[in-house]
Amino acid sequence: MNLKLFVRRKIRNTENTANAKKKITGAFSQTEKKQLMVYSEQNGFYKYFSGIIDYICEHSDIVIHYVTSDPDDLIFKDEREQIKAYYVASDRYLIPLFMKLDADMCLMTMPDLEKYHIKRSRVRDDVEYVFVCHGIGSITTYRRGALDWFDTVLCPNADQEKEIRAYEKLYGTPEKLLVETGYPLIDQMIREYQNTEHEKHDVPQIIIAPSWQKDNIIDMCLEELLDGLLKSGFQIIVRPHPQQVRHEPERFEMLKTRYNDYGNVEIETDFSKNRNVFESDILITDWSGIAFEYAFVTRKPVVYIDTPMKVMNNDYEQIGIEPLNKTIRTSIGEVIPVEQVSEARQIIEKMIDSKDYYEEKITQELEKHLYNVGRSSEISGRYIIKALKKRI
Incomplete structure (x- = not known):
């Protein structure tokens, strides 16, 4: 048949x-x-x-x-x-x-x-x-x-x-x-990144790329986070998860309207290319797997907003192993509680000034947490x- x-x-x-x-x-x-x-x-x-x-x-x-x-x-x-x-x-x-x-x-x-x-x-x-x-x-x-x-x-x-x-x-x-x-995906990304000519920014470029789950950055604190960064001089790109854009298109049109008059904020809803992600100087995320890809490919640090972790198995703690998603965060970046997102600007400025320190730490974590x-x-x-x- x-x-x-x-x-x-x-x-x-x-x-x-x-x-x-x-x-x-x-x-x-x-x-x-x-x-x-x-x-x-x-x-x-x-x-x-x-x-x-x-x-x-x-x-x-x-x-x-x-x-x-x-x-x-x-x-x-x-x-x-x-x-x-x-x-x-x-x-x-x-x-x-x-x-x-x-x-x-x-x-x-x-x-x-x-x-x-x-x-x-x-x-x-x-x-x-x-x-x-x-x-x-x-x-x-x-x-x-x-x-x-x-x-x-x-x-x-x-x-x-x-x-x-x-x-x-x-x-x-x-x-x-x-x-x-x-x-294999990380290996491919690293090769492509190393063989690409990269932009040099006159001002730091920050990309905000949340996960798609309940109580993510966009749901809990995006506007407060953006308002705290507006006067920083940073170029800010908000790259929501494609599924959230598909389910809530009106929400992102409203965000574009609200921040349209600010020359340093872009709400990016075209997902055909990842260049803005890997060319950015800092990634801000919550629990998205893009943090691993960004840090290990570029050797640049991640700011984690400490929203509730996405869990599909409520019994996971019985296994007795703390998830890598949690333990690695302070090794490849910094963690900011949701109620302190207004302080993100100062933390990011210190991280950018400590570029070499984070590059060394992230390289160590890459070798520690990936085979071959x-x-x-x-x-x-x-x-x-x-x-x-x-x-x-």
Whole structure:
């Protein structure tokens, strides 16, 4: 039986825009045995797989069946013969695809396997499900059991490895294979940053980039924070989370109107580029994972506004390990309580004057909290190739 899916073919005639964007009905064959399937929820997750895919293609002939729920996924621009890309139009097709999956290995960044609609294969009990971590921070705050049904985890650091082992011991769940890979996305970002010419600012540039969760910076103290920074002379960019802009567009139009007359405040709602993030001298955030990326890529410090932490597992404290998201904050930056955001200006000025101090501290934290810096795609790809060769 073939599950009919919408598939975007890799069309080589790139001059013909209409054809290049055409959706064609194709089939993800359930009868054809596959070695490797990758599942991506949306285009934004492609970046977590790209380096691993490159290594596999360069060092093996393994065909990668890349299934995505996003018709605009970047994978459809990849013309390599080893890449077979499929767009799944809805859960109506995705659910049976997973339940009838006949592949040796499945890579995913999405946790909660078996807990909701996405299940392990019901036709094979030996599919190796591999969780590709899409962040450096703690996984103890994931939903309870989020990784229980995975066989293997590609771990970016010792912190997550310790958390997973502590979780397995606490709840008596089977031990997973933990592969010390590192974090390919950070490696890619560091290379790109080092190979880019950077702007020199006449005045410091500050970017405010909150997470998307209840009681984030925007909900709790954005205007008070901005009002305290207005006379600083800093160039200030507010870059809200794309999902919050999508859900509350009127709110950000009002903010643009309110601060329109101030020449040093920009409310940025165009998310097509990240240049403003990494060119800024200081990042202000709450619990966003962008703090790790910003600090480790640029070696510049972070100001954390101490809003309530996002927790999806209220029992996380039973694991007995303080989340890295909390413990690292004073090592790569400074923490400001919500009620003291009006003092942010003075703290930022001191941080900018201590640039070399923070650069040294952040470099130490990078080496401490990441495996295989610069080689993570290679280590991940080598594991996958070796594991699949054993199946032949």
